[in-house]
Amino acid sequence: MGNKQTIFTAQQLDAYQISCHSILKLYIFLTFPRLFYRYRDLAPQLVPLDYTNHPDVKLPYELIGSMPELKDNPFRQRIAEVFSEDGEGNMTLDDFLDMFSVLSEMAPRDLKAYYAFKIYDFNNDDFICKSDLEKTLNKLTRNELTEDEVRMVCEKVIDEADLDNDGRLSLEDFQHMIVRAPDFLSTFHIRI
Amino acid sequence: QSYFLFLRFLVVLNFVSFLLIAAFVIIPSIVFRSVGSNLANSTGNEFSKLHFNMSWEFCHLDLHLYPPPIHSMGTAARVAVATGGSAVGNYSMIVFTGWDFGCLGDRATRLKQKNIHYRLQVDLEEESRNKRAAALTLCQKIVLYSLRIFMGFVAFGLIIGAFYGIFEATNFSQKMSEEQGILGLIIEYLPSIVITAGNFMVPLLCDQIALVERYSPSTTIIVALLRAVFLRLVSLGVILFTLWSQITCEGNTSSGDCELCQYSHRVYPCWETRVGQEMYKLTLFDFLINIAVLVLVEFPLMCLYCVFVCVRMLWLGRQEFVVPSNVLGLVYGQTVVWTGALFCPLLPLINTIKFFILFYSKKITLFNNCRPALKTFRSTTSTFFFLVVLLFGWGLATRSVSPCPHRIHPSMGCGPFRFFPTMWSIVPTSFYNLSKTTQEFLFFIGSQAFSIPLFALSCVVMCYFIALASVYGKSVALLRAQLKLVSCWH
Numbered sequence: 001m002g003n004k005q006t007i008f009t010a011q012q013l014d015a016y017q018i019s020c021h022s023i024l025k026l027y028i029f030l031t032f033p034r035l036f037y038r039y040r041d042l043a044p045q046l047v048p049l050d051y052t053n054h055p056d057v058k059l060p061y062e063l064i065g066s067m068p069e070l071k072d073n074p075f076r077q078r079i080a081e082v083f084s085e086d087g088e089g090n091m092t093l094d095d096f097l098d099m100f101s102v103l104s105e106m107a108p109r110d111l112k113a114y115y116a117f118k119i120y121d122f123n124n125d126d127f128i129c130k131s132d133l134e135k136t137l138n139k140l141t142r143n144e145l146t147e148d149e150v151r152m153v154c155e156k157v158i159d160e161a162d163l164d165n166d167g168r169l170s171l172e173d174f175q176h177m178i179v180r181a182p183d184f185l186s187t188f189h190i191r192i
Numbered sequence: 193q194s195y196f197l198f199l200r201f202l203v204v205l206n207f208v209s210f211l212l213i214a215a216f217v218i219i220p221s222i223v224f225r226s227v228g229s230n231l232a233n234s235t236g237n238e239f240s241k242l243h244f245n246m247s248w249e250f251c252h253l254d255l256h257l258y259p260p261p262i263h264s265m266g267t268a269a270r271v272a273v274a275t276g277g278s279a280v281g282n283y284s285m286i287v288f289t290g291w292d293f294g295c296l297g298d299r300a301t302r303l304k305q306k307n308i309h310y311r312l313q314v315d316l317e318e319e320s321r322n323k324r325a326a327a328l329t330l331c332q333k334i335v336l337y338s339l340r341i342f343m344g345f346v347a348f349g350l351i352i353g354a355f356y357g358i359f360e361a362t363n364f365s366q367k368m369s370e371e372q373g374i375l376g377l378i379i380e381y382l383p384s385i386v387i388t389a390g391n392f393m394v395p396l397l398c399d400q401i402a403l404v405e406r407y408s409p410s411t412t413i414i415v416a417l418l419r420a421v422f423l424r425l426v427s428l429g430v431i432l433f434t435l436w437s438q439i440t441c442e443g444n445t446s447s448g449d450c451e452l453c454q455y456s457h458r459v460y461p462c463w464e465t466r467v468g469q470e471m472y473k474l475t476l477f478d479f480l481i482n483i484a485v486l487v488l489v490e491f492p493l494m495c496l497y498c499v500f501v502c503v504r505m506l507w508l509g510r511q512e513f514v515v516p517s518n519v520l521g522l523v524y525g526q527t528v529v530w531t532g533a534l535f536c537p538l539l540p541l542i543n544t545i546k547f548f549i550l551f552y553s554k555k556i557t558l559f560n561n562c563r564p565a566l567k568t569f570r571s572t573t574s575t576f577f578f579l580v581v582l583l584f585g586w587g588l589a590t591r592s593v594s595p596c597p598h599r600i601h602p603s604m605g606c607g608p609f610r611f612f613p614t615m616w617s618i619v620p621t622s623f624y625n626l627s628k629t630t631q632e633f634l635f636f637i638g639s640q641a642f643s644i645p646l647f648a649l650s651c652v653v654m655c656y657f658i659a660l661a662s663v664y665g666k667s668v669a670l671l672r673a674q675l676k677l678v679s680c681w682h
Contacts, residue, residue, distance in 0.1 A: 141309040156283040
């Protein structure tokens with residue numbers, strides 16, 4: 001695999017990622033009733049039962065973050081931000097469906113790696129830099145590591161995973177590292 | 193979790209061995225005893241022949257119960273080989289794939305976070321240790337190594353001291369076996385008491401010694417485990433040795449007491465029973481101590497924890513479920529049973545019941561009292577390790593018991609072997625009772641015409657497997673290197 005020039009915009013890339021995966025379309029088709037009713041249960045007065053007119057309904061982040069599957073996850077805010085259209089965590093039904101289809105067991109590894117990268121990229125600059133890593137570590141250990149330890153672990157991670165030596169992790173670096181992780185598929189999975 | 197799987201495996205093993213022994217020995221002997229008193233001598237002879245044949249089978253049964261564990265050990269070893277090795281990408285693995293997104297509940301989340309925290313800390317500490325160790329001057333290194341050697345001797349001396357204590361206790365208990373009442377009970381159980389005390393005190397002291405030795409954490413754990421294994425299994429060997437020396441007057445069969453029957457018949461009219469009794473006492477005492485510890489130590493702590501919230505802040509904390517020492521207890525119990533099975537047929541059944549009860553009580557304790565140990569024991573290598581220790585215990589049991597059929601004269605007063613000069617002689621006797629063709633067939637198998645080609649064939653097969661193993665090992669290493677290359681290139 002050589003270097004490919006990608007000429008899509010970020011939005012087009014996102015849409016491309018999910019829509020071209022027919023297996024995810026199948027997943028959404030199979031689980032749609034269950035997912036729709038879970039979405040509706042969050043705010044029955046806001047979500048109409050009749051979607052034929054494509055109503056523009058967005059559930060605020062607070063409701064999404066209170067779901068039992070996401071309530072205790074330290075990354076719930078980032079997950080909601082990544083999958084929401086407006087980037088603030090307020091999700092339409094489409095966003096909701098996309099989120100749970102990527103986090104299901106049917107999503108392929110590349111797609112999961114792409115979204116995991118976006119989740120860990122806190123400042124949305126398409127690179128996981130040191131500050132992103134520090135934030136990730138603090139969420140992982142509930143701020144219990146000392147500053148020195150955080151610094152050392154970040155340095156080690158960048159040493160191990162940064163292949164183009166620019167001091168930060170690009171999507172390619174991240175994907176190469178994920179290839180070597182046997183249990184990534186089972187950990188990046190939410191059952192609903 | 194691997195602990196409970198191991199425990200379940202041992203329960204099944206014990207139960208199967210008990211069933212086999214029951215089928216071959218206990219039922220015929222019960223039948224014989226209830227019927228024998230009525231029958232005349234003619235049929236009595238046939239029954240006794242049948243009985244002796246069954247006794248021979250039971251004598252060798254317990255030694256052959258090991259093949260299934262060897263098979264599972266092979267599987268565990270295979271997994272360990274395939275996944276073991278380099279820790280490349282360790283930190284990035286933990287950071288990016290360590291979090292289980294499906295983790296639900298506040299408690300589970302906190303636990304997982306603590307787990308990740310601990311893993312990162314351990315890795316960082318190991319790194320800083322290595323850096324410090326590399327930076328030591330020559331003089332400091334010499335001091336450290338000589339300290340370690342000295343402490344090794346101290347630990348060894350402690351263990352030898354424990355053995356000597358067990359030796360004296362066993363001798364004392366055998367001499368004073370005529371006492372009655374509570375004192376008699378204590379004296380009877382004296383070896384078990386000394387063993388349990390030793391198993392408790394010596395690891396504590398070894399832990400203190402380990403603080404001085406300052407090995408890296410993983411090495412400390414391995415060294416502590418090895419010492420504990422050595423202590424437990426060899427203390428069992430010490431008991432057997434003392435018993436043997438008393439029964440056979442220290443191997444000198446022509447001295448004093450042992451001259452008439454080649455064993456000390458006045459003190460031990462039925463020595464097999466006595467040995468069986470000792471094993472039975474050990475098992476029983478071990479079980480009682482386990483239950484006592486669970487009930488008297490862990491339940492009060494749990495009650496304290498529930499009632500006084502402030503206790504949570506104290507150093508008492510919650511009991512941690514330490515996997516290795518619990519597994520060691522299991523292996524020790526199993527070795528005792530294997531040693532005693534030859535002399536006490538009901539011992540496997542007792543052990544089955546004991547492990548069964550222990551399984552459920554430990555499960556209750558684990559879920560209610562203990563917080564999970566933060567130091568997660570890697571499960572594949574640990575299964576392999578448990579089975580290796582079990583194999584060692586089995587080897588010890590076999591080694592201790594196997595001289596008995598050959599050398600020591602069975603007791604004249606009791607037991608199924610009483611009319612034979614040694615237990616082993618029942619094999620040739622029953623062999624000659626088989627039909628002529630069977631005898632010829634077995635002779636042929638034993639003869640040179642058959643065994644030498646068989647030996648050669650097994651050598652060839654073994655060479656084939658060794659070659660196969662080396663090829664697989666090479667291909668595993670090659671694949672790993674390729675994976676590294678592919679990921680670095682791009």
